Amino acid sequence: MQSRWDGVLTPEQKAWCDARDIALAYDPLQIGWVIADIDSTCLRSTPATPLSWKVKTPGLLNFRRWQPSDVPAYMRLLSDPEVWQHMYEAWPGTLTQALARDLIDISGLSDHHDVLAVTLDAQPIGQMRLAFGADASSSDTAEISYWLGRDYWGRGLGRDLVHRATRRAFADHAWLYRLVAFVHPDNVASAKCLRAAGYHDRGHRDDGWQCFVIYRDT
Template sequence: MEEQEQQTTHNSGGSSGEISLRPLQLSDVDDFMVWASDPDVAQLCRWEPYTSRNDALAYIAGTVLPHPYFRAICVNGRPVGQVFVTRNEAGSEACRGELGYALALGYWGRGITTEVVRMAVAEVFGGRPELERVEAIVVVENKASQRVLEKAGFTREGVLRKYVVVKGKTRDVVVFSRLSTDDHS
C-alpha cells in the first residue's frame, strides 16, 4: 500500500531533534521493547507491558504490519514510540478513527507527542477522504495526554464514566476529537 511507504518528517527546531513517522518494521523490535516493556509507559494504556521479544515480534507481524496506519515515532531516525489511527470499516463508523500513541519515557516532556499527533492527524485526513473524525479516549488520570491533545488542536468532548477496563479496573475516560474540517496547522 502506498500509504505505508510514506515517511513524514518535521524538524522540531528545538532540543528534540528531527521527528519523523514511518512504518514500524520487524527489525525495530529491540527499539519497540524499550517503550513497550516499560511499566511507566503502559501504566495508563489498555495494553500490558511486553515481557517477551518473541511476543513483540508476533504483535508487530500480526497486528502492526497489516494495520492501515501504524507508525513508528522516530527521533533522528531511531524509533522511540508509536502512533496509530484505527480504520473502522463498519458502515456507521467508517467516518471515524481512534488515535493512540506511546512514547519512550526518556522522551517525555519535550513536545514530541504533540508534534507527532499533529503530523499523524494531518496525514490520515490527507490520505483517507472517508475519515471525518479522529478521536482519542484518555483515562481521566492521564493529565499529560489530555494536555497533548489540547495542544494538538483536539476538542475535549466530555467524560464517559466507567467506560473501559484498564489494568483490571473500570475507568472513566475523557473523549477528545479532531474533525477533518478543523484547521490542521
C-alpha cells in the first residue's frame, strides 16, 4: 500500500511544502517526493488531477484569510470570555454580526500586520497574527500572537499551531529574521507551546508578561 499523490514535486515545490509542514512521502516508483494523503491509501494509484496547491492534508491545521462567510464561526469562537482571558484586549462581550464583520474586515486592511484564520478540516478554529514593527530598533522582527477556540484546547493543537505558524511566517516573509511572543504570566499552556516550537525565554516585561524569541534558521 502507498499513499495517494498528485505528482512528483519540483525542488521548489518541496521546499514550499516543507516550510508549511505539508505531509510528503517518497515514491520509489516515480523516484521523487509527492504530496501524501494520510487518510486515503491505495495500491499503485495514479494521479487523477494535476498537482494543486489547494490540496490540504485532512486533519491538519492550515491557514487562510478570514472570509465574510466566517462570521458565524468567528462570533461563536470569540463570544467566549475564556478565550479572551489571556489576551491584551478585554472581552468585548458577546459578538454581534456587525462587530464580527468589522473585525474580519479590519484584519485584512492594514499593512502593519498579517492576520490568518487557523483552520482544521477547512473550518476556522482560531487565529494567528504577525504584527510588524514590533521592535522599533529592529526592522527584521515581528510579534506573533494566536488564539484557539475553547473547544479545541487540550488536544495538542496549540503546539501544532505555534510550530506551523512560525514556519509559515518565516516562509512568507523572506526579510523576517526574528519572531517574538509575549505571554500572560498565567498562561502556562501557551508558554509550553512556544518552548516546544523552539522559542527561548527572554525574561519578563515590566507588566509581568513573559517574552519568548526565535530566530530564522541559518
